[in-house]
Amino acid sequence: MVQINPALPVSARDDAKVNLPRLSTSELTRHREQLRGEYAALQARGLALDLTRGKPSAEQLDLSEALLELPGAGRHLAGDGSDTRNYGGIRGLVELRAIFGELLQVPVGQLVAFGNSSLELMHECLVHAVLFGVPGSVQPWGLGTGTAFVCPVPGYDRHFALCEKLGIDMITVPMEATGPAMDEVERLVAADARIKGIWCVPKYSNPSGIRYSEQTVDRLARMRTAADDFRIFWDNAYAVHHLTEIRHEIPDILQLAGAAGHADRPFVFGSTSKITLAGSGVAFYGSSMANVDWLTGHLAKRTIGPDKVNQLRHALFLQTPAGVHTHMERHRALLAPKFDLVQRILGDQLGDSAVATWTVPEGGYFVTLDVLAGCASRVVALAAGAGIALTAAGAPFPYGKDPDDRVIRLAPTYPPLSELAEAMDGLILCIKLAAVEHLLDASITG
DSSP, X not given: OOOOXXXXXXXXXXXGGSOGGGSOHHHHHHHHHHHHHHHHHHHHTOOOEEESSOOOOHHHHHTTGGGGGOSOTTOOBOTTSOBTTSSOOTTOOHHHHHHHHHHHTOOGGGEEEOSSOHHHHHHHHXXXXXXXXXXXXXXXXXXXXXXXXXXXXXXXXXXXXXXXXXXXXXXEEEEETTEEOHHHHHHHHHHOTTEEEEXXXXXXXXXXXXXXXXXXXXXXXXXXXXXXXXXXXXXOTTTTOBSSSOOOOOOOHHHXXXXXXXXXXXXXXXXXXXXXXXXXXXXXXXXXXXXXXXHHHHHTTTOSOOOHHHHHHHHHHHOSHHHHHHHHHHHHHHHHHHHHHHHHHHHHHHTTOSSEEEOOOSBSSOEEEEESTTOHHHHHHHHHHTTEEEOOTTTTSGGGOOTTSOEEEEOOSSSOHHHHHHHHHHHHHHHHHHHHHHHHHHHHHX
């Protein structure tokens, strides 16, 4: 078991038992000077640690090293007898779609296997919707009075970047324990025909780790929308990325939407990016047949087909849905200790300090850390000054602007345990210093 860094000053560990907001001005002043001294010592260590993005570690990538030897000379035929080395097959290999259709809750005939990035497919869908509209559109999304999306926050920064790039307005709604605040979502989409979609990461949501409840998914599927061509961008990025022995499932959005008379509403996305090789994976898109025909019709104008050799090697390597789960158990063995370490350090060193709260995810790639309002940017800056890179404060919000300046996304997956422990120890010090500075300023000015 990895221990918390024993070199951490005793005072920093003792602060876990101190409710910092309750300290007097003089006590806060003493704490600030003590923490500043510890921070100077941290800077002197010359660290270069990175908690910025949810990347697989080298050890995780090694789990899929066998892909580099597949399919092998003479093994280039797909299950239907077609030559994967040649043109064609815009919808991807059936055998790979059969594996991931079950995992993503999409019928094989309604699933497309394409390039290595689901973000690419989201970009394709948005661009074509803006330029040409989607099935059911009266006109392209880019014409008329503008287009808007509902954006649950905190959320995935790259979703927001796509909207910003295409000039799509973003309307935020808060995330609750069971998913987006549905009363607000329903009110917004029913009243404003400019709202064409909503971003959803339904299982182990980025960055909070929330799983959408059955009621939330059902309400999304059947809610009334002012726009007849409304779409749910269902980014099921962490469908099989469990951190506990429980394989949590979510309701089938395609089935529920179809039953509600909205078969065209969901766009389902997924990929193997954090399953096999992040830079050489396969991405998936699933929806109604009308939507599948719509997207592949546009894709066929710019490509003759995807990398089917890569799709074949994935099918040979993973073999079945059960094979994917077995492979992901190996990932869990590497990742669960890192997330456990983060939880232990946060609990031991922040404890009852009353300056931060954090999520305890059961899957996915992130921990969401909430510090005192007005302190997130300062914490990130202090960490950077000590050689600890964090995701920018505000990143989980549209336009990079957290109105409360309190949310920090932690990505424990990439660094080895020893570096992760160092980074977390340093981060705790930065959180306490930023909090004491903030509380002292409030005490003096108040």
